[in-house]
Amino acid sequence: MQIDNPILNTDGYKFSHFLQYPPETTAVSAYIETRGSSDLTDVVFFGLQAFLLSHMMRRVTRADVEEAEAVVTAQGQPFDKAGWMHIVERHNGILPLEIWALPEGTRVRRGVPMVQVVNTDPACFWLPGFIETALLRAIWYPSTVASHGRRVKQALRPYYEKTCDNAETVLRQAVHDFGARGVASFEQAGLGGAAHLIHFDRTDTMTGILFAQRYYAAELSNLSYPASEHSTMIAWGGDHEADAYRNMIDRFGSGTYSVVSDSFDINFAISEIWGKQLKDKVRAAGGRLIIRPDSGDPIENPTHAVRQLDYHFGSRQNGKGYKLLDDCVRVLQGDGISLSDIGLVLSRLEAFGFSAENVMFGLGGSLLQKLNRDTFSFAMKANARKDASGRWHELFKRPATMSLKASKAGRQAVVESFNGLEAVRLEDLGARQNRMRLVWRDGQLHAPVTFAEVRQRAS
Template sequence: MNRTNEVVMGAQDPMRNILLNVDSYKASHAFQYPPETRYVYSYIESRGGKWDRTVFFGLQMFLKEYLCTPITREMIDEAENFWRAHGEPFYRAGWDHILQEYDGYLPVEIKAAPEGEIIPTGNVLLTIVNTDPECYWLTSALETALLRAVWYPTTVATNSWHCKQIILQYLDLTSDDREQVAFKLHDFGARGVSSLESAAIGGVAHLVNFSGTDTVSGVLAARTYYNEDMAGFSIPAAEHSTMTAWGRDGEAAAYRNMIHQFGGKGKLVAVVSDSYDLFNAVDKIWGEELRQEVIDSGATIVVRPDSGDPAVVPVQCVEHLGEKFGYSLNGRGYKVLAPCVRVIQGDGITIDTIGLILRNLADKGWAADNIAFGMGGGLLQQLNRDTLKFAMKCSAAQIGGQWVDVYKDPITDHAKHSKRGRLALVRENGKYVTVAADDAGDRDVLIPVYRNGKLLCDWTFAEIRERAGLFFETA
């Protein structure tokens, strides 16, 4: 067995050691606080950015995966050896104290907004404070892992949520059925993210708002961390290799095979159709040679254009299908394709192109019913911590028996000022606002979710989806 396998297969995987799940400079911070520091209190917020509201989501995954598992003597030894070689000091006494007094469970309390809640930016989403005065340094030691655990799934869920808003606007304008929104945005992002863990975290964040996905790890994350057996669904679909393997002369045969293999009453089958000439495929093959087979199959064939201008080509595809298969007018006066055909656009999709496509369709008299979207990189990868300006900052500390406000306010960038004191999230006049904890009374929306190794709140995915969907029901 080589050395790499020895590390991975051994008793301790260093990649899962919470003591090493940090930025390097964190190792020295235990020695930097003022004398007589006993408690350090920090919070996480989105300071603004691309959108004015966030869908808070994802903390429970991190708590279950990392903080509900105790540290061990082996993990402490491993961290000490690493930091010595890496050039940083190591506060061994602090970690040994946690092992001895708390059986390795971390003595911190985390309070957070309910997952799935829609919260305006600029508000506290989460707070954390040590529960043992000997562990004042622990709050900040967890920043790297905790902030990452929150900003990414919250940003993906927020991105997906705002896409849903746009789709619903056009369904309300052009359609008789807004309930179809659940399957209007499909997650195509698994292959385009940085890791399997990113696919799982981002994939389940999208499923807060929609039910369509090809990111299997996201469905498994919902099952593992949120007690949802099957959070997302997919359909049989072609890729270019399965179509072009038949050769250009066999294009019609490839499409016919999709009908025969997967057709049937009420079935949906997606077929990529731009391998050679999209409009020949739509007009001649789907619209003439296979037209009656499509109708007789009882299925809905979802034609996928996969190249060209994403704001234009799928609209043209809908128009060409309308000429070949016909359409009806719905109650709002917009055209809806015959039930046997629809379009899905999965190339070049972002929150901006979704709006462009739906507007172009509406301008030409077509309902949003006729199209669905698949989003990959635009959903899970083309985001970063600055998309919503996420930050975790210390806002209070108890030093010498007194709580003091802690904050920063850079003269070179006042937008980076941080909040002061211990905080609460309350509703005032129907809106969330952040106030001093002492002024909140029993109005604080932040709920204790973790304390000293114990998970205090276990949200189900159904509860989270319900919260995220309440805005749409009342909009």
């Protein structure tokens, strides 16, 4: 059994669709958008190239066809063996598809098409609908993470611009991805982790770095630093907590390092161990200690930790008039914190006269997992059908009971307008430039994008 059999990477009911189209259908066009309407450019398109390079280059083989036939017919579905063997023999196993898309990293409003796909072989008119499951899944998840990351960044930006000297640089380091263990699969960690890195420069999701490098030629470095966890700290025992911290300074103290300090009593750890016993050692090491007060109240704990460190290590006033802790110490809250919690922490710090630069945040499940396809209402819909004479017929749906699910009629293009990017019918494009461009045709990647380009567009 080939678990990556591309024929089986779809919904079971789709195997009957080759029998359901009107006679003499030779092509079907379909597009992907986020449903609804909005004046906000709040959706960041990302993830298509990773799918094209990781899945669409996988050739369908005769063994795949035979295996799929056995699996599909056993489930009571018809199987188009002739159609799939045509792909194997005529196209050497490459799916005959043409895909147009906006450049990745583009920000769009709801209702603006991001991707449009059509078959290039008349015998495979059923193929655009068949790949909906895999293609839509490949796009909605990383695009949603990228869009959510932009929302987080935009929500935090006012605090950093008001209280930090180098607001953009500090903001890019403010949110650390701790989400690898909180997702459902290796691939999800890779796609979501890469999407996070569009907006932020801190991660421990190594798979995200790997995906960004492999599929987008990313040049990434200095995204993490040595950090402890409870197991490595409690291994020393409660009576030797200070020794555990002292070892961290000896091993990593010349650079940036993070030490979880709430295994027993966070207030004692900061005021007595870090603030008295090890204060001179921390300073003499020359690096930066990041203290993590993870457990407990995610709003009160980091705020109190900053104030405690100010008392013991001191602070200076930055160019915006806010207090900045001694360069050798910072705080990171990495457990149980939400976007609203982060806003409350930064508001409290500002009220106490502290810069947002004093604290960072680690997010896990809320960053990569607590979202779904309906977060932005992603959908893929057929919009045109070509008959044997070469004429295109508009396809659309208009549910009388739910206007939100109405779809666009006719093949689409995307143009720049006074209000930003908007959809137009392809036949109405005229002399205007179509912002969607050819990215894939019959196994060939066109107009590849780099991660640096994606980041630049999204910013």
